[in-house]
Amino acid sequence: MSPPPLVSAGELAARLGDPALRILDASWFLPAEGRSGHAEFEVERLPGAAFFDIDAISDAASHLPHMLPSPEAFGEAAADLGLAPEAEVVVYDSFGVRSAARAWWTLRVMGLEQVQVLDGGLRVWKAAGLPVETGAPTPPPRRSRTVRLDSSRLRDRREVAAALQSGSAQVVDARGAARFRGEAPEPRPGLRSGHMPGARNLPFDRLLSPDGRLKPPRELAEAFAEAGVDLARPVIATCGSGVTASVLALALEVLGAPAAVYDGSWAEWGLDGGGDLATGGP
Secondary structure (H helix, E strand, O other): OOOOOEEOHHHHHOOOOOOOEEEEEOOOOOHHHOOOHHHHHHHEEOOOOEEOOOOOOOOOOOOOOOOOOOHHHHHHHHHHOOOOOOOEEEEEOOOOOOHHHHHHHHHHHOOOOOEEEEOOHHHHHHHOOOOOEEOOOOOOOOOOOOOOOOHHHEEOHHHHHHHHHHOOOEEEEOOOHHHHHOOOOOOOOOOOOOEOOOOEEOOHHHHEOOOOOEOOHHHHHHHHHHOOOOOOOOEEEEOOOOOOHHHHHHHHHHOOOOOEEEOOHHHHHOOOOOOOOEOOOO
16 A cells, blocks of 8 residues: 655654664756756765665667656666665655656656655755764665556656546646747747646645745645546646656645546657647637
């Protein structure tokens, strides 16, 4: 049985030293942000944490950013991170809840069930006065495991196009409203501006409190309702490259409405010939 998708700083602090616990720092930033998650991890991190590199733990053969790796490649990365079959994993990032959600989704797709996100991440942890580790990190002991792909959490371009045409699932875009409407350029060169016809827009930051934590469930449900999303129907989350779409998926998991993520997202759909395009809207 899977644990609740979120864990508070206090709850995690009480578990430090548990031999089954594995903490992963999944901090990641867009190139324009001028920050390095790995460099910041080496400066300070939660005690005993290892670094989950979203760009490195990906399909190196794909021209798209940080696409899911093969189960075999992920198994090797998981072994390097010390993720034994019995591991109870908590992922966090330094933003609050952003790229940690992508790591959570990746781990769930790859069949890990004991995975939680630290609500509010490093920001909330430090604000609570909880301990951080500095200096050179100690590599975790390598632990091999078998990977079992959970394809129910994953969608590709063909499946998204079919869902849009048939209405079998709601496609919800986590990008900012200006990008969704086609009024702002995409941060990655070579991509068209706009959105998938029929998609709904719910910028991921509308799901976050000022301190970086996810909003309470009632407010999450209200945000989805305001975006025209029916929680009783299937949802496919999308965004620029599959990172903030995972925040939507995490929030839906909190609400008991698990969603799939379109891994290629706009990085694939927005290419010339990638898929039908619309502009304007809410």
